[in-house]
Amino acid sequence: MSIILPGEHVPARHVNLKLGPGLLQLSSPDKRRGIADEGLGIISTKAGTLHHSTNQSKWWIENNSRRYVPAQQESVIGVIILRSGEGFRVDIGSAHTASLDGLAFEGATKRNKPNLKIGCLVYARVSLAHKDMEPELECFDAQTRKAEGFGELKEGFLVRCSLKMSRLLLDPKHFLLPLLGHRFPLEAAVGMNGRIWVNTKEMKHTIAATRCIEAVDPDGGGMDERGVKEFLNALDVE
Amino acid sequence: MGSRVEILNEGGFRSDGRRQYELREVTIDLSQQGQADGAAVITHGLTRVMVSVFGPREAKSRSQTIHDRANINVEVAISPFSAGERRKRSRGDKRILEMAATIKSTFEPVVQTTLYPRSQIDVFVQVLQQDGGLLQGCINATTLALVNAGIPLLDFVCAVSGGVYSTSPMLDLTLLEENDLPNLTVAVMPKTGKSTLVTMETRLHVDRFEEIFKLVCSASHALHQEMKDAVRVRTTSLVTAMGTTQSNVGGDTMMDES
Amino acid sequence: MRPPSPSIPEKEFLFASLKASLRLDGRQPLQLRTPELTFGPELGWVECALGKTRVLAQVDAKMVKPPPERPFEGMVSIHSEISPIASPEYEFGRASEEEVTMTRMLDKVLRRSDTIDKESLCVIAGQRVWHVRLAIHCLSDEGNMLDCACLAGIVALRHFRRPEIEVVGDEVTIHDPTERAPIPLAIHHSPFCFTFAFFADTSIPPILDPSHLEQRLSAGLVSIALNAQREICVLQKLGGVPLAPDSILNLVEIAVSRAKELDRLVDDKLKVDWSGRRVEFR
Numbered sequence: 001m002s003i004i005l006p007g008e009h010v011p012a013r014h015v016n017l018k019l020g021p022g023l024l025q026l027s028s029p030d031k032r033r034g035i036a037d038e039g040l041g042i043i044s045t046k047a048g049t050l051h052h053s054t055n056q057s058k059w060w061i062e063n064n065s066r067r068y069v070p071a072q073q074e075s076v077i078g079v080i081i082l083r084s085g086e087g088f089r090v091d092i093g094s095a096h097t098a099s100l101d102g103l104a105f106e107g108a109t110k111r112n113k114p115n116l117k118i119g120c121l122v123y124a125r126v127s128l129a130h131k132d133m134e135p136e137l138e139c140f141d142a143q144t145r146k147a148e149g150f151g152e153l154k155e156g157f158l159v160r161c162s163l164k165m166s167r168l169l170l171d172p173k174h175f176l177l178p179l180l181g182h183r184f185p186l187e188a189a190v191g192m193n194g195r196i197w198v199n200t201k202e203m204k205h206t207i208a209a210t211r212c213i214e215a216v217d218p219d220g221g222g223m224d225e226r227g228v229k230e231f232l233n234a235l236d237v238e
Numbered sequence: 239m240g241s242r243v244e245i246l247n248e249g250g251f252r253s254d255g256r257r258q259y260e261l262r263e264v265t266i267d268l269s270q271q272g273q274a275d276g277a278a279v280i281t282h283g284l285t286r287v288m289v290s291v292f293g294p295r296e297a298k299s300r301s302q303t304i305h306d307r308a309n310i311n312v313e314v315a316i317s318p319f320s321a322g323e324r325r326k327r328s329r330g331d332k333r334i335l336e337m338a339a340t341i342k343s344t345f346e347p348v349v350q351t352t353l354y355p356r357s358q359i360d361v362f363v364q365v366l367q368q369d370g371g372l373l374q375g376c377i378n379a380t381t382l383a384l385v386n387a388g389i390p391l392l393d394f395v396c397a398v399s400g401g402v403y404s405t406s407p408m409l410d411l412t413l414l415e416e417n418d419l420p421n422l423t424v425a426v427m428p429k430t431g432k433s434t435l436v437t438m439e440t441r442l443h444v445d446r447f448e449e450i451f452k453l454v455c456s457a458s459h460a461l462h463q464e465m466k467d468a469v470r471v472r473t474t475s476l477v478t479a480m481g482t483t484q485s486n487v488g489g490d491t492m493m494d495e496s
Numbered sequence: 497m498r499p500p501s502p503s504i505p506e507k508e509f510l511f512a513s514l515k516a517s518l519r520l521d522g523r524q525p526l527q528l529r530t531p532e533l534t535f536g537p538e539l540g541w542v543e544c545a546l547g548k549t550r551v552l553a554q555v556d557a558k559m560v561k562p563p564p565e566r567p568f569e570g571m572v573s574i575h576s577e578i579s580p581i582a583s584p585e586y587e588f589g590r591a592s593e594e595e596v597t598m599t600r601m602l603d604k605v606l607r608r609s610d611t612i613d614k615e616s617l618c619v620i621a622g623q624r625v626w627h628v629r630l631a632i633h634c635l636s637d638e639g640n641m642l643d644c645a646c647l648a649g650i651v652a653l654r655h656f657r658r659p660e661i662e663v664v665g666d667e668v669t670i671h672d673p674t675e676r677a678p679i680p681l682a683i684h685h686s687p688f689c690f691t692f693a694f695f696a697d698t699s700i701p702p703i704l705d706p707s708h709l710e711q712r713l714s715a716g717l718v719s720i721a722l723n724a725q726r727e728i729c730v731l732q733k734l735g736g737v738p739l740a741p742d743s744i745l746n747l748v749e750i751a752v753s754r755a756k757e758l759d760r761l762v763d764d765k766l767k768v769d770w771s772g773r774r775v776e777f778r
Contacts, residue, residue: 079503082305091500118305119504157509197505203513207520235522332603335596342593343735347715422731432738436718438731439604444752447728448745455741 004050004061010042012052012059020060022046064164064218068093068193070129075150077158077191078137080120088116090124090137093193098135100124105139106147114152121153121197123189153189156199159210163194165217175225176216180209183232208235245403245415253414254283259453261398261410261460262371266468268386274362276387280379282410284369289379291387293359308354312342314376316365337373338363341380344425344435350390359389370413371399373423377435378465385469394465395434396458397425400450402442407450409457422447424454428462431455502712510713514700519710521547525703526750528690531647531761535769539678540656544648546705548638553648554631555656559670562618562625570617570625572607576632576645583637598642601732602632605687605721606649609729613682619661624668626658628681639707642719646689651762655769656681687729688758689721690751694737702747704754718744720751724759 004010010023019025024045044050048063068076070092078090078098087101100122102113116122124137141148168174169190180186186209187199198209215223215231223231243253250257262283271277274290281287297303302311314337318326327334341363349359361383363376377397384391400409401421411421422438433455438447502510510520517525529547536542540555562569578586578595586592617626630652632645657678660671693706693714706714716736721729728748733739 079500081500117504119501119507121503121505153505155508156505158503158506203509203516203518206509207513207518207522210520211522332596332600335593336600339593339597340734343716346735347737427738430738430740432740433733433744434735434738436731436733436744438728439608441609441727441729444722444726444728444748447731447748451741451745 002050003048004044005047006043006045008044010044010050010059012042012056014055014057016057018058020058022048022061022063023059062164064162066162066194066219068163070094070098070126070135071192072126072129073142074126074129074192075190076124076126076137076193077153077189077195077197078122078124078193080116080118080122082118083116090122092126092135092137092191093195094135096134098126098137100137100139104137105151106145116152121158123150123153123191123197125150149189153197153199156187156197157206157210159196159198159213161194161196161213161217162219163192165213165219166190166192166194166196168216168218169196169213176212176228179225179228179232180212184208204235208232211235243414245418246406246408252408254412256410258406258408259457261457262412264461264464266382266465268382268468268472274383274387276383276385276389278379278382278386279366280375280382281367282371282375282378283412284367285371285375286365286367287372287375287379288364288366289376289383290362290364291359291380291383291389292362293387293389294354294357295360297356297358302358303356306355307351308349308357308359310342310345310349310351310359310361312338312345312361312363312380314338314341314363314365316368320365320368337376340373340435340437341376344377344395345380345384347434348392348395348427349384350392353390368413370411370416371423373397373435373437374399374410374425377425378461382465382469386472393427393429394462395425396428396461396465397423397435398454398457398461399423400454400457402446402450405446407446407453409454420446422450422454424451424458426455426458428459502709506709507713510709511695511697511700514695514703514710515697517701519703519707521707523705525701528705528754528758531644531758533651533762533765535655540652542648542652542655543635544644544651546638546640546644546647547707548636549641549644550635551641551644551648552633552635553645553652554633555628555652556631557626557628557656557658559619559624559668560627561623564622567622568618569614570612571627572612572614572617572630573627574603574607574630574632574649576602576634578634578637578641581636582634582641585637597734598645601642601689601719601721601730602645602649604730605646605689606630606653609685609687609721611650611683611685611687612653613684616682619663619668620666623666628653628656628658637708639709639711640691640705643689643691643705646687646721647758647762650686650688651766653681654683654686654762654766685723685725685727686759686762687721687723688755689719689730690754691717691719692747692750693717694739696737698737702743704750718747720748722748722751722755724756726752 026041046061046063048061052059076092078092080088081091082089090098090100092098105114124139127138128136139150184205189197200206212228214220265281267279276291279288294308302309314334316327318324374397381395399411401411401419403419420440420442424433425435426433532545534543543552576599580586634641657680659678660676662669692702692704693710694702694716696715718733720731
C-alpha cells in the first residue's frame with residue numbers, strides 16, 4: 001500500500017498476472033536506466049495507492065477522480081435525456097451518453113414498454129462498455145434476468161460525489177450507511193458513476209443524509225465516524 | 239449639463255412642457271409589416287420602436303429546442319440614425335445583448351410556451367428613434383406584436399419609466415431627463431398588478447424608491463388602456479373584413495367586458 | 497455546452513423542501529453563505545468565496561492621457577469574463593446570456609454607481625490621469641457568482657493602494673511603494689449585491705444567495721445592490737415570475753439589513769489584513 005506516481009515501474013510478476021485500472025504493460029522493453037528487467041515492464045499511469053491481491057496475481061491502483069469511465073457490469077445511476085426510437089438516451093456522466101433499450105427491463109415486451117419521461121432517474125447496469133462504442137445499459141440482472149433493484153428510481157434525491165466515495169459506500173464494512181440507517185429509515189442506491197440516490201420519509205432526513213455524504217466524501221473533507229455522529233447531533237434529526 | 243436646462247420649474251412644468259405625472263403621447267400602429275406573423279410600431283413621444291414577431295415556427299438549430307416548451311429568441315437592433323449622433327452599434331454590444339436577454343426573460347412567464355414544444359418564437363426589435371424610455375418602448379411594442387401575431391399570452395405587459403428629481407417623482411422620462419436623474423423602468427401585468435420587470439441603474443434612496451415604484455406601477459394601467467383600445471380597433475377592423483355574414487353580437491359584448 | 501437539466505426527483509425534492517423552508521445545505525431561506533475573504537500579498541488582490549463559489553478580483557492602476565472630452569476625471573474600467581474554468585456551461589469566446597447579465601450588472605454596480613471618485617484620480621488636468629483597472633476572474637460557480645464577484649470587486653477596490661505621486665510643474669514623479677506609503681482610492685460608498693431566487697410555485701418564499709441547483713431551478717432572480725447608507729445602486733428583476741410590488745419592497749428591506757452586516761464584516765476583515773502588513777515610516 002504505497003503511494004505511486006505515473007510512470008513509475010511496478011514490480012508485478014506472476015504467472016497469471018491480471019492488471020487492474022491504472023497499470024499498463026509496455027509494448028516495448030523498458031530501456032530506462034536502473035531497471036534490470038529482461039521482459040516487458042509494467043508501469044503505472046495514474047497517481048494513487050498501489051494495491052495487490054494476496055497471491056500477487058492481481059495488481060491495481062486506487063485513486064480518486066470525479067469523471068466516470070464506463071466499465072462493464074458496473075451499476076450506475078443515469079438521467080434520461082431523450083427518447084430516441086426504441087429506447088432512451090441516458091446521461092451517466094461519462095464522455096458519451098449511454099443508450100438504454102426500451103426492452104431492457106424485466107417483463108418488457110414490444111407492446112408493454114416502460115414509459116419513462118425525460119428527467120427520470122434509472123438505476124441500470126452497464127452491459128457494454130468499449131472505448132470505441134458508446135456505452136449500453138440494461139435494467140435487469142445479468143444472470144437472473146429479473147429487476148433486482150434496477151429500473152426507475154422514484155422520489156428521493158440525487159447526491160453527487162467522487163468515485164472513491166461511491167466505492168466506499170458499496171463496501172459493506174464502511175460505517176456511513178448503517179450509521180444513518182440507525183437514526184432514520186433510509187433507502188439508498190449507489191451508482192459507481194459518483195451518483196447516489198437517497199430516499200427517506202422526511203425531508204430533513206434526506207437533507208441530513210445528503211450533507212453527511214458530502215462531508216464524508218474524501219474530496220470534501222473526509223469526515224470520520226465520530227465527526228459524523230457529532231454532525232448528526234448538531235443537525236437536529238430526531 | 240443639467241443646470242442649463244431646467245428639469246422641473248416652479249410652475250411644475252418639465253423641459254418638454256409636460257407636467258410631473260404626465261405620460262408622453264402614445265401612438266400605436268398594428269398594421270402588417272412584410273412577412274411577419276405579427277408586428278407593432280409604438281411611439282412614446284419621440285421614441286419609436288418597431289417589433290416583428292415570427293412564430294411559432296421550426297427552430298433554426300436543434301440544439302436550441304426545449305423538449306416541452308417553445309424557445310423565445312429575441313434580437314435587438316438599434317439603428318445608427320436613432321440617436322442624436324450617428325453611431326453604429328455592433329451586434330455583440332453588451333448593452334444590446336442585455337436588452338435582448340431582458341425582453342426574453344420578461345416574456346417567458348407570460349407567453350404560453352408549453353403549447354408549442356420544440357418550436358421557436360422569434361422576436362425582432364428595431365429601434366428607429368430613441369429619446370428616453372427605450373426599454374419601456376421595446377416591451378410595449380413586443381406585447382402588441384405578440385398579441386397581433388395571435389400568440390397566446392396570459393396578460394398584457396405594460397412598461398413605464400419613471401425618475402426622481404430631488405424629491406419630486408416624474409413619469410416617462412425623455413433622454414435629457416434620463417441622463418441626469420435616477421430612473422427606473424417597471425413592466426407590469428395589469429390584471430394582477432404584479433411586475434415582471436424592474437430595473438434601476440442609478441443610486442436612489444430606499445424611501446424615494448418606494449414612492450416612485452408604486453407610482454410607476456399604477457401609471458402602467460393608463461398605458462394598458464391605450465394598448466387595449468388600439469388592439470380593439472384593429473381586431474374590429476379585422477373581424478369586419480373577414481365577412482359581413484358573421485354576426486358580431488357575441489363578440490362585442492365580450493370585448494366590452496374587459 | 498449546456499449541461500442536462502436536473503432530474504425529476506431533484507426538482508421535486510427541491511421544491512418540496514423549499515416549501516417547508518428547508519434548504520439543501522442547511523441554511524435558512526434568507527441566510528447568506530458566510531463570505532471568506534483571502535487577501536493576496538499584493539495590494540488589491542482578493543479572493544472571495546461564498547461556499548464553493550469563488551471569484552478572484554485584482555486592481556491595478558496606471559497613468560494615462562485622458563480623453564479630450566473629460567480632462568478632469570480619471571478612468572475606471574472593469575474587465576470580467578467568465579471562462580469555462582468556472583463551469584462547463586460557459587463557453588470561451590462567446591458570451592452566454594448569463595455572462596452578459598453578470599458582466600453588465602458588475603459594470604453598473606461598480607462603475608456606473610460612482611463608487612470611486614473619478615476627480616480624485618486626476619493628476620494633471622488634460623494630460624495625466626490614473627486609469628484604474630479592475631479584473632474579475634470567476635474561478636468556480638456553485639451558484640450566485642454575481643454577488644461573489646461584486647463583493648470581491650468592492651473589497652479589492654478598498655484594499656488597493658495606489659502609489660504616491662508628486663507633481664512639480666509639468667513633471668510627475670511616481671514614488672515607489674517602498675519609498676512612500678501608497679494611498680487608498682477615494683471611495684464614495686461600498687455597494688453590496690444581494691440576489692434572491694424565486695420559484696414558479698408562489699407558495700415558496702424567496703431565498704437569498706441561491707446555490708447552483710437552486711439557481712438552475714429558479715423561475716426568476718432579483719438582484720439588489722445597495723450600500724450601508726440605505727441607497728439602492730442597482731435593482732434588477734429581469735423577467736421571471738411576476739411579483740407584487742409589496743414583495744419587492746420587502747426584499748429591499750431584507751437587503752438593507754444584510755448590507756449593514758456585510759459592511760461590518762468587510763470592515764473587520766480589511767482592518768485585520770491591514771494590521772498584518774508592515775508599514776514603515778521614515
